[in-house]
Amino acid sequence: MKNADHQAGYAPVNGLEMYYEIHGTGEPLVLLHGAYMTVDAMGEILPGLAETRRVIAVELQGHGRTADVDRPITYEQMADDVAALLRHLGTEKADVFGFSMGGGVALQLAIRHPGLVRKLVIASASYTSEGMQPGLHEMLPSITPEMFAGSPIEAAYKEVAPNPGDFPTLVEKLKRLDITPFSWPAEDVRRIEAPAMIVVGDADAIRLEHAVEMFRLLGGGAMGDLAGFSKSRLVVLPGTAHFxxxxxxxxxxAGWLLPMVGGFLDAPVPETGPDAGSGA
Known part of the structure; x- marks a missing residue:
């Protein structure tokens, strides 16, 4: 362990020894990385969020320092793993920031474990495989472990993974995750009570139309002048790709995102229920 505002450890959850780091102090926020990534690959997002929050940055199944186990990699299972980690840490409720694959995990966490999630930031993720760009669907079947030979992604994995030789297995499992069609019920997304910020680049792997659709499912898209603002937000970053x-x-x-994310997370959580906004 390190000092009080920077810790690292492993948690026994659902058959995994899940690696996590805790940075900063304040209200808890879970940070979920994308496919093939580690905690370190989140760049300036992690230290920026940790300036005002207790950031719990995890490495998901088979990624980084979290060794793989004999089961497929699925969004649902990864969400259950994160929920178990939060309970292991004694965290009753947290904000969640997920990027790409981590954004899908964050959505499933809010669907499967709603009581654990206060607010959501979903960056570059979808609730159905149809939300991804056609070009991405065309490219995915061609992925092989050899494509990563000598790449920074492979090097980062081999530097920290408990079993560096497992990288080809990670590639094959993530390829299966990506090429397997999925479509979570729109009603499940609509039922998410946590306020959500949807983030997408204007040249991202996620279609802009899908980001707008998800924003509408989460209560956004009405004319604020007449209907007021919803609990959710939509951010489209100009001149921005996926990775x-x-x-x-x-x-x-990060220079654009951190002020917007901070303002969103700091805003009071809107009241819900039949008496919300009634003055009762």
Whole structure:
């Protein structure tokens, strides 16, 4: 362990020894990385959020320092793992920031464990595989472990993974995750009570139309002048791709994102229920 505002450890959850780090102090926020990534790959987002919050940054099944186990990688299972980690840490409720695959995990966490989630930031993620760009669907079947040979992604994995030789297994499991069609019920998304901020780049792997659709399912899209603002927000980042080329991805826009995310998370949670807004 490190000092009080920077800790690292492993938690026994659902057959995993899940690696996590805790940065900063304040209200808890869970940070969920994308596919093939580690905690370190979240860039300036992590230290920026940790300036005002207790950030719980995890490494999901088979990623980074969390060794793989004999089961598929699925959004539902990863969400259950995160929920078990929060309970292990004694965290009753937290904000959640998820990028890409981590955004899908965050959505499933809010669907499957709603009591644990206060607010959501969903960056570059969808609730159905149809939300992804057609070009991405065309590319995914061609992915092989050899494509990553000598890449920073492979190097980062081998530097910290408990079993560095497992990288080809991670690639195959993530490929299966990505090419398997999924479509979570729109009604499940609509029932999410946590206020959500949907973030997408204007040249992202997620279709802009899908981001707008998800925003509407979460209560957004009405004319604020007449209907007031919803509990959710939509952010479209200009000139921004998913991850490459370097410097142009969503996570590279920390200078834009951190003030917007901070303002969203700091705002009071809107009242819900039949008496909300009635003055009762």
């Amino acid at each position: 490459v080329p370097p410097g142009s991805g969503v996570l590279d826009r």
